[in-house]
Amino acid sequence: MITDRPIATDRLTVNHAEIEGRTGEPVVLVHGNVSSGVFWHPTMTGLPDRYRPLAPDLRGFGGTEPLPVDATRGLRDHSEDLLSYLQALGLGPVHLVGWSMGGGVALQLLRDHPELVRSLTLVNPVSPYGFGGTHGVDGRLNSPDGAGSGAGGAAPEFVRLLREGESGADSPFAPRSVLDSAYVSKPLAEPDRYVAAMLTTRTGDDHYPGDTRPSDTWPGSAPGARGVLNSMAPTHFRIDDLELVDPKPPILWIRGSADVIVSDTSLFDLAHLGALGAVPGWPGEATCPAQPMVSQTRAALAHYAAAGGRVREVVIEDAGHSVHLEQPKQFLAALLETLDGA
Structure with a gap:
C-alpha cells in the first residue's frame, strides 16, 4: 500500500509517498511541473520488492511546504530541497529518476553531488539549457534577457483555472484538458487522480508561473526572478558542463516519440508557436528560432559519454510526455535494466 507522510528536513517539510514495509535499494522519483508524486504511483507499485521507491513532492506541489521559489538560482531550490530530503531519511547513494522539470532537478543534483547518485533516469526531461529562449544544440540565447522563456509563456487562462481548482474539461485550457492533450498522447483511462494532483499546484509570483519583466525583444516579456517557470529560464538554469561530473553514474534517457511539450518543435515554446502563426509578431527564424x-x-549526453559516462537513449512509440503512464511495461523494463545494471 502506498502511503503519504511528512518528512521534516533542515530546509522544509516534504510530503512523500512510499510503500509500507518496503526496503531495498532506494529509488527516488522526482515529478515534473504542475503535478506531484502521485504521477509516480504506478511506477512505485510496478517496481519489484528489491527496490524501495520514494516519491517526494517538490515545494509548492502536492503536500510539501509551499516555500517561495528563488528563480535566480535556477532549479537549485528544488535540488537542494531534494538533497535535504535524502539526508533526513539517512539515504546513501540512490537511484534517481526525474520526469520533465524533475529531470532538470535530478541533473542539478547530479552536477552538484554526483557521489549521491547510483544511476540517473531522465524521463522526457527539460533541456539542460532550460525551457524556451535558446537555439542550437549548445543552447545559445535568442536574446540576452532570455525573452521568450519564463513565466511570460504561461497561458493566463490555464493559470486562472488552475488557481480556481477547475476539475472539468469545458475549456481547452482546463487542467484536465491539458492533461489529455499535452501530458499524454491519448487520454488516460483513469485521469481523476492526476487532475487532482495538478490542482495541488500553488500559483502566483512565488510559485507557478512566477513574475515577468518587460522586454524590448519579441514576444515582449523576459523571465523574472521568482517562481517555477522562471527557474527553468536559460538565464537562470544551464548545465553546460555535464561531462565534468565525477564519478559518472549510468544515465538512461527515456522519452515518448509523441511528446509535444519537450520537443524540437514544442507546442509550449513561444518561438515555435510564433512560427506556426499562433503567437503574433514573430520576427522570423533568423532572429528567433525554436528551441x-x-x-x-x-548533445549534452554525448559530451558526458565522450568523457567516460554510460548513456542509453530509449524512445517509446505511442507515448507522449508521460511515457511512464502511457507505456508502463516498456518504461519499467528499461528502468529496471538501468537499476539492475548500475
Whole structure:
C-alpha cells in the first residue's frame, strides 16, 4: 500500500509517498511541473520488492511546504530541497529518476553531488539549457534577457483555472484538458487522480508561473526572478558542463516519440508557436528560432559519454510526455535494466 507522510528536513517539510514495509535499494522519483508524486504511483507499485521507491513532492506541489521559489538560482531550490530530503531519511547513494522539470532537478543534483547518485533516469526531461529562449544544440540565447522563456509563456487562462481548482474539461485550457492533450498522447483511462494532483499546484509570483519583466525583444516579456517557470529560464538554469561530473553514474534517457511539450518543435515554446502563426509578431527564424530541446539533451549526453559516462537513449512509440503512464511495461523494463545494471 502506498502511503503519504511528512518528512521534516533542515530546509522544509516534504510530503512523500512510499510503500509500507518496503526496503531495498532506494529509488527516488522526482515529478515534473504542475503535478506531484502521485504521477509516480504506478511506477512505485510496478517496481519489484528489491527496490524501495520514494516519491517526494517538490515545494509548492502536492503536500510539501509551499516555500517561495528563488528563480535566480535556477532549479537549485528544488535540488537542494531534494538533497535535504535524502539526508533526513539517512539515504546513501540512490537511484534517481526525474520526469520533465524533475529531470532538470535530478541533473542539478547530479552536477552538484554526483557521489549521491547510483544511476540517473531522465524521463522526457527539460533541456539542460532550460525551457524556451535558446537555439542550437549548445543552447545559445535568442536574446540576452532570455525573452521568450519564463513565466511570460504561461497561458493566463490555464493559470486562472488552475488557481480556481477547475476539475472539468469545458475549456481547452482546463487542467484536465491539458492533461489529455499535452501530458499524454491519448487520454488516460483513469485521469481523476492526476487532475487532482495538478490542482495541488500553488500559483502566483512565488510559485507557478512566477513574475515577468518587460522586454524590448519579441514576444515582449523576459523571465523574472521568482517562481517555477522562471527557474527553468536559460538565464537562470544551464548545465553546460555535464561531462565534468565525477564519478559518472549510468544515465538512461527515456522519452515518448509523441511528446509535444519537450520537443524540437514544442507546442509550449513561444518561438515555435510564433512560427506556426499562433503567437503574433514573430520576427522570423533568423532572429528567433525554436528551441531544439531534444537535440540539446542529446548533445549534452554525448559530451558526458565522450568523457567516460554510460548513456542509453530509449524512445517509446505511442507515448507522449508521460511515457511512464502511457507505456508502463516498456518504461519499467528499461528502468529496471538501468537499476539492475548500475
